[in-house]
Amino acid sequence: xxxxxxxxxxxxxxxxxxxxxxxxxxxxxxxxxxxxxxxxxxxxxxxxxxxxxxxxxxxxxxxxxxxxxxxxxxxxxxxxxxxxxxxxxxxxxxxxxxxxxxxxxxxxxxxxxxxxxxxxxxxxxxxxxxxxxxxxxxxxxxxxxxxxxxxxxxxxxxxxxxxxxxxxxxxxxxxxxxxxxxxxxxxxxxxxxxxxxxxxxxxxxxxxxxxxxxxxxxxxxxxxxxxxxxxxxxxxxxxxxxxxxxxxxxxxxxxxxxxxxxxxxxxxxxxxxxxxxxxxxxxxxxxxxxxxxxxxxxxxxxxxxxxxxxxxxxxxxxxxxxxxxxxxxxxxxxxxxxxx
Numbered sequence: 001x002x003x004x005x006x007x008x009x010x011x012x013x014x015x016x017x018x019x020x021x022x023x024x025x026x027x028x029x030x031x032x033x034x035x036x037x038x039x040x041x042x043x044x045x046x047x048x049x050x051x052x053x054x055x056x057x058x059x060x061x062x063x064x065x066x067x068x069x070x071x072x073x074x075x076x077x078x079x080x081x082x083x084x085x086x087x088x089x090x091x092x093x094x095x096x097x098x099x100x101x102x103x104x105x106x107x108x109x110x111x112x113x114x115x116x117x118x119x120x121x122x123x124x125x126x127x128x129x130x131x132x133x134x135x136x137x138x139x140x141x142x143x144x145x146x147x148x149x150x151x152x153x154x155x156x157x158x159x160x161x162x163x164x165x166x167x168x169x170x171x172x173x174x175x176x177x178x179x180x181x182x183x184x185x186x187x188x189x190x191x192x193x194x195x196x197x198x199x200x201x202x203x204x205x206x207x208x209x210x211x212x213x214x215x216x217x218x219x220x221x222x223x224x225x226x227x228x229x230x231x232x233x234x235x236x237x238x239x240x241x242x243x244x245x246x247x248x249x250x251x252x253x254x255x256x257x258x259x260x261x262x263x264x265x266x267x268x269x270x271x272x273x274x275x276x277x278x279x280x281x282x283x284x285x286x287x288x289x290x291x292x293x294x295x296x297x298x299x300x301x302x303x304x305x306x307x308x309x310x311x312x313x314x315x316x317x318x319x320x321x322x323x324x325x326x327x328x329x330x331x332x333x334x335x336x337x338x339x340x
Contacts, residue, residue, distance in 0.1 A: 006044060007044065007063055008066070010040060010041055010044055011066040011069060014034040014035075014041055014070045015069065017030050017033075018030050018034070019073060023081060031074055041066070048063070105337070105340060107337065107340075111340060112313055112320065116316070118242075119238070119243060123238065125222075128197050129181065129199065130181035132175060132200060132202075133160060133172055133175070134174070134175040134180045135172055136171055138184060140152055142183040143183065143293060143296075145259065156176075158173060158174040158213075159172070175199075175202065176202065177310065178198070181197040182195070183296070186221075186299065187297045191224060193222070194222050194223075195220070196218065196219070196220050197221070198216065198217070198313070200214055200217075201214070201215060201217045203215075207327055209327070212326050212327065212330065217312055222307055223304055224306065225303065227288075227304075227305040229262070231307065232288070232307040233252065236266055236284070236309060243320070244316075248268050249268065250266060250268050252266060253266075259287075259289070259308070260287025260289060261287065261288060261291070263287035264285070265284075266283055266309065267283065268281060283311055287308065288305065288306070288307050289305070314326050321340070
């Protein structure tokens, strides 16, 4: 059978030419010449149709075996050529001393955020996130903040053009706190809830040593049955001891927040505070979640109770590293950032 006699010589020629290809471009040309639509081996395969039923099985088997060998030779040569192309053009002396490239570092605010998250995770908290552009419902209404509250004035809050998805057509704004994420989480799942919410917030503050129009906040929310102020104080003490040292002491002072009742300011003292010439330093706000907030998200305040507290990440970083100007975090001065 003439066709059977042609298979072996064509296979050997194809393998020889593929193996001899000097580079990847030549290899692709050789592949096309043999296995392309008009290739020589392809043409041989097309001749199967001219054979009788008795001849086709034997010829088909030999052609398939030959094709497998050709494709194996093609893959092997391609691997060799790709490896050769990846090698340096000139020999490399691996005994020469290396060049150390300076590695990047985490921003001090990122370092502090990760430490805070690590402390909360030890207590079983999960991180939650939400949009920077919010609507008035999630940022104010659901948090029991009335329409005449000063925080809702245009001189305090950055209002922006309406965006798709704003609840009930309310105005859109840059969130003034991460508490809006608490509302989103509570409306999306039943209790219990144990979340930590870090993120950037925005307020119409003039930039000075202690204020910036944008800064970072982190809040914790815990909702379950029979949650008490004692649970809140124990959590606060644990977190701040983790962040600021084991000598930290905490105290609560009565305060007012529209979304918690009772509400407290948190003061702390430590050797660091004493070194600053102070006895106590205000560091955060907290309180038991207001029953109205629970009703707004569909939780029964007769069954569930909870607490929330939040603080500025920049505030912690400034205390921890002895920084007296918040603007240093945003100036991207390499001399400042390399210290951390």
